[in-house]
Amino acid sequence: xxxxxxxxxxxxxxxxxxxQFVFAAILVGISLFGLLLYLLPSETAFYWxxxxxxxxxxxxxxxxxxxxxxxxxxxxxxxxxxxxxxGLGGLMVFVLTLLIATMPDWERFKPYHPMxxxxxxxxxxxPLAIPVFYRMQIAQFGNxxxxxxxxxxxxxxxxxxxxxxxxxxxxxxxxxxxxxATLWPWSIEPLEVRVFMGQIxxxxxxxxIAIQRDGLAWRRHRxxxxxxxxxxxxxxxxxxMLHTPYNLYSPLGAVLPLIFxxxxxxxxxxxxxxxxxx
Amino acid sequence: xxxxxxSNSFVQSGQRFVALVYLVLGILGFLPFDxxxxxxxxxxxxxxxxxxxxxxxxxxxxxLSIGISGLVATRTLAGAQLWGKIAGSILLLxxxxxxxxxxxxGFPNDQLLWGLIPLxxxxxxxxxxxxxxxxxxxxxxxxxxxxxS
Numbered sequence: 001x002x003x004x005x006x007x008x009x010x011x012x013x014x015x016x017x018x019x020q021f022v023f024a025a026i027l028v029g030i031s032l033f034g035l036l037l038y039l040l041p042s043e044t045a046f047y048w049x050x051x052x053x054x055x056x057x058x059x060x061x062x063x064x065x066x067x068x069x070x071x072x073x074x075x076x077x078x079x080x081x082x083x084x085x086x087g088l089g090g091l092m093v094f095v096l097t098l099l100i101a102t103m104p105d106w107e108r109f110k111p112y113h114p115m116x117x118x119x120x121x122x123x124x125x126x127p128l129a130i131p132v133f134y135r136m137q138i139a140q141f142g143n144x145x146x147x148x149x150x151x152x153x154x155x156x157x158x159x160x161x162x163x164x165x166x167x168x169x170x171x172x173x174x175x176x177x178x179x180x181a182t183l184w185p186w187s188i189e190p191l192e193v194r195v196f197m198g199q200i201x202x203x204x205x206x207x208x209i210a211i212q213r214d215g216l217a218w219r220r221h222r223x224x225x226x227x228x229x230x231x232x233x234x235x236x237x238x239x240x241m242l243h244t245p246y247n248l249y250s251p252l253g254a255v256l257p258l259i260f261x262x263x264x265x266x267x268x269x270x271x272x273x274x275x276x277x278x
Numbered sequence: 279x280x281x282x283x284x285s286n287s288f289v290q291s292g293q294r295f296v297a298l299v300y301l302v303l304g305i306l307g308f309l310p311f312d313x314x315x316x317x318x319x320x321x322x323x324x325x326x327x328x329x330x331x332x333x334x335x336x337x338x339x340x341x342l343s344i345g346i347s348g349l350v351a352t353r354t355l356a357g358a359q360l361w362g363k364i365a366g367s368i369l370l371l372x373x374x375x376x377x378x379x380x381x382x383x384g385f386p387n388d389q390l391l392w393g394l395i396p397l398x399x400x401x402x403x404x405x406x407x408x409x410x411x412x413x414x415x416x417x418x419x420x421x422x423x424x425x426x427s
Contacts, residue, residue: 103329111399112385120403128299129411132292139288 009148009219013081013141018133020076023084026091027072029118030065037062038234041242049115050108050191056246057192059238064199067231071223081137082146086212086220087227088130090205095126097201100174101194108191146219149277155270156210159221162266163207166200173197183251186244203228203263218274225267232263292415293358296408297348304342307333321388324396331404332388332396340395344369355420362416369409376402 015023036047041058045051052058075084102109102123109116173180174197177190184193206224214220239246239257247253306314307327315325315333327333333341344365351361376389376397383389388398 106326106329106400111387112380116399117403120400121407124404124407125411128296128408132288132295132411132415135288135291 007145007147007150010082010144010146012079013144015075015079015081015084016133016137016140018129018136019081019084020079022129022133023072023076026122027069027076029122030068030072032118033115034062034065034067034069038066038238047115049110049113049119050105052192053189054187054244056186056238056242056244057188059242060188060235061192061195063234063238064196064202064231067234068227070230071227074223074226081141082144083219083223085143086209086214087205087224088134089208090202090224090227091126092130093205093208094198094202095123095130097170097174097198098195099123099127101191101198105189105191105194108189145214146217149218149274150216151218151221151270151274153216156215158266159210160207160215162262163204163210166204167207170197170201170204173200180252185247185250185253185256199231200259203231218277221270222274225270228263229267229271232260232267235260236264289362289415289418289420290352290355290358293348293362293412294352296412296415297345297352297361299345299408300341301345301349303327303331304338304340304345307338307341308335318388321386322390322396324388326398330400332398332401334396337395359416359418359420362412362414364416366409366411366413366416369405370413372397373402373405373409376405 037044037052037058039062040047041052041055041062044058048058052061071087075087078084102119109119174194177193177197181188181190181193203224206221206228209215209220209224212220236257239260307325309315315327316329317323317325318332322332324332324334348361348365351357372391376391379391380386380389380397380399380402388396391397
C-alpha cells in the first residue's frame with residue numbers, strides 16, 4: 001500500500017498568534033468538557049449545560065472532547081500550519097453541527113449556567129472567527145503544499161468512502177434524531193444524538209481532506225487520524241467501563257462498537273505504514 | 279501587531295463577513311416562518327431566531343443596521359477599522375448591559391432591555407463573541423501605506 005516518497009517535505013509554517021489563541025482556548029474548553037463528562041458522567045445536573053440523564057450518553061459526548069485533547073496538544077506543540085490547516089474544515093463542520101444541534105433543543109439548556117456560556121461562545125465563535133483568522137494566517141505567512149510522503153490511492157479511496165458513509169450517517173442523525181434515539185442501545189435523548197453527530201462529522205471530514213488537491217499528502221492526514229484513534233479508543237473504553245444497561249440487540253447495539261473500532265483500526269493501519277515517513 | 283499591505287484586505291473582508299452575518303440575521307428575523315422563528319410564549323413572549331436568539335422587529339432593525347452600516351463602512355480599510363471600533367464597542371456594551379439587567383431580574387429565560395429589545399443568553403453571547411471579534415479587527419494596527427486602500 002505504500003508509495004514512493006517523491007516530494008521533499010516543505011518546511012514548517014508557524015501558526016499565527018490568533019490560531020495559537022484559538023487552539024489554546026479550545027484546549028482549555030475541551031479539557032474541561034471532556035474530563036468532566038467522561039469521568040463524572042452521573043453528575044451532569046450540577047456541572048453541565050443541560051441534564052444528561054443517562055451516564056452512557058455523557059461518556060459518549062465526553063469521549064469526543066477528551067479525544068480531541070490529544071489533537072490540540074500535538075497541534076500546539078508542533079506549531080505547524082501545514083499539519084493543522086486541513087483539520088480546520090473538520091473543526092468548522094464540528095462547530096456548525098453542534099450549533100445546529102443546539103437549536104431544536106435550546107429549552108433543555110440552563111440558560112445562564114457557565115457551561116452554557118462556554119458552549120455558546122465555542123459554537124458562535126467558531127463559525128465567525130475561524131474563516132477570518134484563516135485569511136489572516138494566509139496573509140501573514142502564506143501557504144504551501146505540505147509535500148513529503150504520500151498515502152496510496154487505495155487509502156485515499158478508503159478515507160473518501162468512509163467519509164461519505166459517515167456524512168450520510170450525520171445527515172440522518174441530525175434530521176431523524178428522535179427516531180434514531182429509539183433505536184439506540186440505551187435510553188438517549190435526541191439532543192445527545194445530535195451532539196454525538198458532531199464527532200462523526202469531524203471524523204467524516206477526513207474523507208473531505210482525501211478528495212482535496214493535496215489529498216495524498218500524509219502530513220494532511222496525520223493529526224486527523226490521531227483524533228480518530230483517540231476518540232475511538234475512549235469510546236470503546238467508555239462502553240466497557242460502565243455497568244448501566246446496554247442493549248446489544250437493539251438495532252444500533254452492534255453498530256456503535258463497530259464504528260468506534262473502525263475509528264481505531266484505520267489509523268492504526270495507516271500509522272503502521274506511514275509513521276516513519278515525513 | 280502590524281499587518282502588511284496584503285494583509286490589510288483581511289481586516290476589511292473579516293469585518294464584511296461579520297456585517298453580512300448580521301444582515302442575514304436581520305432579514306431572517308422578519309420571516310414569518312415558525313421553523314425559523316418559533317414563538318416562545320413563556321417569559322416575555324417573543325419569537326426566537328433559530329429557536330435561540332430572542333428577537334422582535336426593533337431587534338431585527340438593529341441587526342439590519344449593524345449589517346448595512348458594516349457593508350458600507352468596509353469599502354475602505356479606514357472605514358472598516360472605525361466601524362469595528364464603534365460596532366464592537368456597542369455590541370460589548372450591549373452584552374454588559376444585558377447581563378447586568380439579567381442579574382438584577384434574577385436571570386430569567388428572556389428579558390426586555392429598556393422595555394424595548396428582547397434579549398436572552400444566546401443573544402448575550404452573540405453580542406460578546408461578534409463584538410469581541412469586530413473590535414479586535416478594528417484595533418489591529420495596519421501599515422500606513424495601506425490605510426487609504
